[in-house]
Amino acid sequence: MHKTLDRLLYWSTGVMAAMALFSIMWLTVIDVIGRKFFDNSVPGGLELTEMLMVVVIFAAMPLVSWRGEHVVFDTLDALIPDWLRSIQARVIHLICAGTFAFLGRLMVMRAERFAEYGDTTVHLAMSIAPVAWLMAGLLMLTGLAHLLLVFVRAPTSGHVPVEAQGAST
Amino acid sequence: MIEALLGFLGVFGLAFLRVPLAVAMSIAGLVGLGLMRGWQPAYASTSQVIFETGFHYVLSVIPLFVLMGNFVARAGMAKELFTAANAFVGHKRGGLAMASIIASGGFGSICGSSIATAATMTRVAYPEMKAHGYKDTLATGAIASGGTLGILIPPSTILVIYGIITETDIGKLFIAGILPGIVAITCLCLGVVFVTWRDPAAGPPAERFTWAQRFAAIRGIWGVAMLFGLVIGGIYGGVFTATEGAGVGAAGAFLFALLRGTLRPRVLLDILVESTRTTAMLFMILIGAMIFTNFINFTSMPGDLRDFVLQFSPHPIMVVVMMMGIYLLLGMVMEELAIVLLTIPVFFPVITGLGFDPIWFGILIVTIVEIGMISPPVGLNLFVISSLLPNVNLGTMYRGVWPFVAADIVRLGILIAFPAIALWLPGFMG
Amino acid sequence: QTVFTVSSWLPPTHTLSTVQKNWCDMLEKESTGRMKCNILPKGVVAAPGTFDAVRDGLADISYTVDGYTPGRFINTQVAEFPFLGDNAVQTSVAYQRIYSKYFAPLGEHRGVKALAVFTHGPGIIFNSKKPVTSAADAASLKFRIGGGNINELSKAMGWNTTLKAAPESFELLSTGVMDGTFFPDESVASFKLSMIKHATTFPGGLYNTSFVFMMNEGKYKALSPQDKAVVDKLSGEVAARMFGEGWDKVDAASRDGAQKAQGVSRIKADQAFVKAVMDKQDYLETKWAASAQVKGLKDPKQVLAEFRAEIAKVK
């Protein structure tokens, strides 16, 4: 169960985030080369990068939650008896599910505001309400992942999982 | 002040119950702001923070530097760096630990992240040290502290973020990190000397290399030198900005990994997905920290901290020392990015008001962040390494890392006493 | 007693922050202490989110650039056209008059109580490479711009511009990634652009920027009639003039201080150059008029003409 859904998230939102990141990389290179050698930068390159950033961050979020890769303090783990741990994990996933879903709900409000005023990006004049809708949807999906984890047992992981390496700081 | 303290208490209460740090900060910030300013404003500001943090051009350096580090690790460059350093110092007592620190410094010159550096060096250097009978305390302490060089030696995500918040020239900040990086390597190596002097069994010497072998090993690191030259040279020479440098560096690292035949399509996809996961994890902390910071901005804490340090303003250097003291304490219990985002808007005007150089202060901040990442109990580098080494428990790492925390504090003192170490090189720029 | 939470996304030393503070001081004095401000140590949000922050009550009073939320404000773009005026007091006060008469009823700033609208000083072409004497000279350089109407104009002129936030100017120019930027005089000093060597000025400015100074609507409605009267008295032209004076003062200080010290040579655009811009201006005005009509403005071109006439009248 856990593995199947993991694969599903990897091949949907995960790959979506990956493609966005790869695009940002090439977009930057093309922008720099264009400016240096052809006196021309990519029109709206900055805005495209910003939109792709949203995809990178929020599309990868469900997978991060599903694999339990958020940074947690495990300092007290040794003090907690085994029988309590499973209950603790479920309660925490419930809290996370509620929080992510609520943040998603707040982004819905933000999207509605953008739509009401007709906000656009500067250069390409693209409507930005859809960007906020996307954030809202992916945050809710993240909340859903936590909700499922209240019932589905994840393979136990110790501290920050191995794959969580490479963070910015 | 009392609201802020309750807020912190809320974050820690939740975090120690194992609620993810990002979620704990979001909840505490949202509730705190709701109680202080009303729920409607709190909801609105929270959604605004989320949107602005996600839809942010300059922050694209974070995923790109992470990606660069992952490509570079895949291309095997960390291993080459370690071999080269090992060839020169490995035969000394604690030599492999020193080699891991020096190699971390080298890896830091092509990777903008401390955690990526620590994780990569763990895979490369720890097995060698273990095979030569090193104690876990020394091995993990050296890797954890060496890893932090990733954010001091350019390129560096923390310096980019500091540059953005304070509107300080990021190119100059990068260049300013080079000499302090060398000082840091020296101090950490002296830390190894101290540890092996007290306990020679902690790090027995390895075999000596011949000069022919040493030159062969040095030649192996040309790839690193090229990538460093590409990114730093491009920024220095005005071909691209520091922000764009992350994208160019990632593309350069991609080509290296590709040319070395290490990138099958599935591997590439894995690296990309892994980088976005790291990014998402980090941005969730960033978003949580921003939500919490928004709440703190409405409390009296920023003003109180400022007033506290300002009472020392007849002796400006004391202000700096007191600030660093506050940072060291916060660094033990908090995530560093949150500390920077929370305190810089308050402390930075004080520092510039007293006539200190923003670039110098930036280097001090990075040093503080480095210390916070390895000082127990809350040190992200320690968490990452212990997750990679299931047989080493956190307690062992806590014991092993103290000499290196001490070495870092000595280095901080040196940087405060001699601002020229940070300011000399950027002085040559425009 | 009413306490307003006041936010500023620029440093406390910036003219917009200090004028806002002066306005607060006047408010406290005029209301004999019944109303006062609590100015936050840092802005509640980054610049683009400020309008929403005031609307949602996160801050009670703040100011913002209309162009920072593209697509939202169309009528106000009238204050961003070329050749409007050589000092910010005139353009600000005239803009405020036109705004009260035509724009306020159309409600583009709905959701907040707009206390005043204003502009900065005349927009100038700055660069570090060479004197820009013609449209072709400008086309040979790479410029950073910040959006708004100047974005449309540069596109129409075929200039090589890149859109980046104002605080990035230093990095872009000092590393030579960009050759120049479009700013009012003040910004050369406040963004420490010491590499700038050449300035090309236009009669009335190459462009301008529309600002709004605003208060949370709920907060305003909750005031007593007596307090409302005090706020009203200090709003509109009074506030617009204060902000305009602030800009003019720092523009002059930058010209005589930082710019002189770093040896910026100033040239006035000649008639041919002005005409080249003027030719595109017609197209831009027509384009604006069409979108303003969609937003409910009856006769945009006539409003623009009245605006220009009003600028000439203001002392």
Ligand code: NA
């Ligand atoms: Na680095």
Ligand code: NA
């Ligand atoms: Na810490």
